[in-house]
Amino acid sequence: MCAVAVGCSSSSPASTSTAVVDDGGLADASSTDAGGVSSGDPGTDDPAASYNTLHIPELLTGTSFNLTLSASTKALKSGAATATYGYNGANFWGPTLVFNKGDDVQISVKNALSEDTTTHWHGFHIPAVMDGGPHQVIAAGATWSPSFKVMNNAGTYWYHPHLHESTQAQLIHGAGGLIIIRDPQESALALPRTYGVDDLPLVLTSRRYLASNQFDTTAVYGDEMLVNGTARPKATLPSQFVRMRILNAETERAYNLGFADGRTFFLIGTDGGLVNTPVALTKKVLYVGERAEILVDLSHDAAGSVVLLKSFNNGLTFGFPGGEPAQSGNFGSQLNNKDFDVLRIEVSAATAGAITSVPATLASNTYWTAADATNARTITITDNGPGTPFKFDGASYDANTVNQNVALNAIEKWTITNNRTFDHSFHIHDVQFAIVSRSGGAVPDDEKGWKDTVRVPLGESVSFVAKFDDFASATNPFMYHCHMSNHEDEGLMGQFLVK
Ligand SMILES: [Cu+2]
Numbered sequence: 324m325c326a327v328a329v330g331c332s333s334s335s336p337a338s339t340s341t342a343v344v345d346d347g348g349l350a351d352a353s354s355t356d357a358g359g360v361s362s363g364d365p366g367t368d369d370p371a372a373s374y375n376t377l378h379i380p381e382l383l384t385g386t387s388f389n390l391t392l393s394a395s396t397k398a399l400k401s402g403a404a405t406a407t408y409g410y411n412g413a414n415f416w417g418p419t420l421v422f423n424k425g426d427d428v429q430i431s432v433k434n435a436l437s438e439d440t441t442t443h444w445h446g447f448h449i450p451a452v453m454d455g456g457p458h459q460v461i462a463a464g465a466t467w468s469p470s471f472k473v474m475n476n477a478g479t480y481w482y483h484p485h486l487h488e489s490t491q492a493q494l495i496h497g498a499g500g501l502i503i504i505r506d507p508q509e510s511a512l513a514l515p516r517t518y519g520v521d522d523l524p525l526v527l528t529s530r531r532y533l534a535s536n537q538f539d540t541t542a543v544y545g546d547e548m549l550v551n552g553t554a555r556p557k558a559t560l561p562s563q564f565v566r567m568r569i570l571n572a573e574t575e576r577a578y579n580l581g582f583a584d585g586r587t588f589f590l591i592g593t594d595g596g597l598v599n600t601p602v603a604l605t606k607k608v609l610y611v612g613e614r615a616e617i618l619v620d621l622s623h624d625a626a627g628s629v630v631l632l633k634s635f636n637n638g639l640t641f642g643f644p645g646g647e648p649a650q651s652g653n654f655g656s657q658l659n660n661k662d663f664d665v666l667r668i669e670v671s672a673a674t675a676g677a678i679t680s681v682p683a684t685l686a687s688n689t690y691w692t693a694a695d696a697t698n699a700r701t702i703t704i705t706d707n708g709p710g711t712p713f714k715f716d717g718a719s720y721d722a723n724t725v726n727q728n729v730a731l732n733a734i735e736k737w738t739i740t741n742n743r744t745f746d747h748s749f750h751i752h753d754v755q756f757a758i759v760s761r762s763g764g765a766v767p768d769d770e771k772g773w774k775d776t777v778r779v780p781l782g783e784s785v786s787f788v789a790k791f792d793d794f795a796s797a798t799n800p801f802m803y804h805c806h807m808s809n810h811e812d813e814g815l816m817g818q819f820l821v822k
Pocket residue numbers: 713746747748805806807810811815
């Protein structure tokens with residue numbers, strides 16, 4: 324049935340919506356309405372269940388998309404439902420948008436909240452006015468209609484609110500969604516790509532609950548995991564190679580992902596798409612805003628067996644977000660400094676056409692090197708001591724200050740220096756970059772891919788190189804910021820013009 328296979332989306336009309344349900348089965352295509360907005364039931368967790376079936380966000384394909392951000396509720400705890408935000412009727416998170424590289428897409432974003440928001444297309448190389456950063460405010464009740472050509476490589480991207488001083492609270496309520504870009508090079512590879520079956524979206528976050536069962540929107544760490552908005556998730560996956568598109572959508576926590584049995588898996592993609600060759604790993608660190616696409620081999624796991632995806636955050640050194648030992652309080656949580664389950668995988672029989680091997684070659688990217696740079700600049704993370712707001716170069720974000728000016732077509736080396744207090748997750752809009760050096764040692768193989776977000780550990784300097792091409796404006800800036808939304812909201816954000 325076509326609706327289950329993302330691969331069939333290229334022949335679908337605009338704004339086709341499908342929803343894949345729990346056990347790898349499918350898809351109530353009848354949930355599509357004339358507007359292309361699905362009313363698909365995002366599911367409600369059973370607070371008493373040991374495990375809940377992982378929610379798979381519905382897919383929207385085509386070139387014209389309608390998103391509506393609304394307030395909702397979700398039963399996550401015994402007793403009162405939790406107030407949440409979701410797009411297109413989802414009661415947490417939103418649909419997964421599928422774009423084809425080269426397409427001109429139009430998106431209508433309606434803000435049905437009673438507060439302002441923005442919608443940022445994270446990782447996209449697009450004009451600043453289409454970017455959805457803090458400048459493109461969508462007032463309560465208003466609709467914003469950006470359009471742009473999809474220029475990025477096939478990969479896993481996302482959209483999320485980016486309103487200054489509101490990003491943390493709106494993300495914690497659940498506002499956000501994934502974007503999958505497809506292109507001919509990726510499509511030609513023998514990779515799993517049947518969405519919700521052998522190609523699994525995994526949006527990782529955690530929440531702290533108030534006694535009223537409401538999200539604590541001031542908490543930087545949650546006490547309980549939510550994956551795709553599902554508490555204590557389980558997924559049924561076939562006994563074959565399975566692809567996972569993993570996003571760290573946290574406020575601050577980083578993950579050190581791996582499997583309970585220590586099995587090797589393969590990194591195939593970073594923030595900006597496929598890496599050149601698969602990278603064999605047993606652990607993958609993922610900071611806020613970063614994405615990783617991995618392949619894991621379940622072909623030796625019998626139907627009925629259980630595989631656990633975990634985060635191994637026990638014993639990590641101070642600075643690793645979530646490594647702090649406290650189990651409560653401002654910078655503590657019940658998940659801090661311990662190993663915890665992320666996803667319970669219940670293995671089922673292999674599907675027809677199962678992928679049984681990892682391609683030896685994935686892409687032929689040529690990355691920028693330090694020698695390519697035509698200009699260099701250093702951005703230093705500062706503060707006035709522990710507990711005071713983080714700043715870039717001593718300045719908090721000011722909408723009326725342009726912090727950096729970049730010449731159109733410059734190839735720049737940016738060095739982010741962090742000698743203060745804690746790790747950060749640095750994100751820059753407009754470009755995908757190559758990490759060229761770390762003061763703490765060699766750039767690991769799993770960071771040798773296109774990136775838009777990079778961890779900057781305490782005591783380290785990280786350098787990356789990017790080309791700032793195609794989009795110039797004397798008036799509309801792009802953003803760079805820490806993607807830990809508590810840091811970003813307190814002012815660890817700057818803006819740059821490309822002109
Ligand atoms: Cu930060």
